[in-house]
Amino acid sequence: MSASSQAVRAPRAGEGKRGQEGHIGYLLRQANAAHRLRMERALSGLEVTLPQFSVLTMLVAYPGISGADVARLSLLTPQTVSVIVANLERMGAVARRPHQIHGRIQHIEVSKDGRRLLAKCRSRVKQIEDDLLTGISGDEEQAVRRWLVKVATQAEPG
Amino acid sequence: MSASSQAVRAPRAGEGKRGQEGHIGYLLRQANAAHRLRMERALSGLEVTLPQFSVLTMLVAYPGISGADVARLSLLTPQTVSVIVANLERMGAVARRPHQIHGRIQHIEVSKDGRRLLAKCRSRVKQIEDDLLTGISGDEEQAVRRWLVKVATQAEPG
């Protein structure tokens, strides 16, 4: 009723030196939520979740990567990645094999089915990813990229 | 150990008309994940989760808002919001009372304890939110805001 037509707008709290029109952290969350929702809907019916798609993408992008590496890249704990990989293995998208040289490491291999699945996922989400940049100038894109990388790599105040 | 030192970089896949240096959707996810992680760590010890903090913030920002409204604002289902509000109620941060006029609607009231909790949360995350804009020019900030709003409100290709 009252607030349904405007999904993105500023909280009232009058704090923050800049950006009185809305906390930029709030905008970041909303943008991510909307993007994630569109992605999940695009993937619906493929029997694959967004985290699984992300991990699968990493495994193909960085062949031979370890589970611990995936965890660091994804900013997740090794345990969580282990569960996601286990679910991928259960559906036959990947196979875990003992590493040839390094005894403790598990080599995560993406199967033929896994690659087929990934290709399907990519074709489904292509339009959504392309739409992220429509109507944006080159300068603006650079500013956005710079900011996203800054936020992603910003050191913690600990 | 191969990829641990660079948490943000481009997957190899050579697709996408622009942004060969990394899918911007990937950067968005990484930025959000890093920000969420910092927020969760800042809130740790306060016995409150990030979704609870978000909902609590909305309830204070938009007094009298309904659960369905919160769901639309948060891009969540009404059922999910109901669970989050129930957890907030269980800890005494909010109270649900039948709406005076509209019979079916529940009025979600933020208690004194809830407001105290929210104030604590805000002081904890203030530095993190401020850091989102350090080193960013006014022009860049505007470009980032424009893009975030665009992504958040972009119509779905359905």
Next chain:
DNA sequence: CTTATATCAGGTACACTGATATTC
């Protein structure tokens, strides 16, 4: 002994779909 990897065990908040009751 220290570090890194991987997994098991246990737990919980979150988020979904589906069904139901109520109110306008």
Next chain:
DNA sequence: CGAATATCAGTGAACCTGATATAA
């Protein structure tokens, strides 16, 4: 009747902390 609100029921992936075993 339909549309909106709220909740119950059931399910599951995801995410955590803590403990354990193995290997470099």
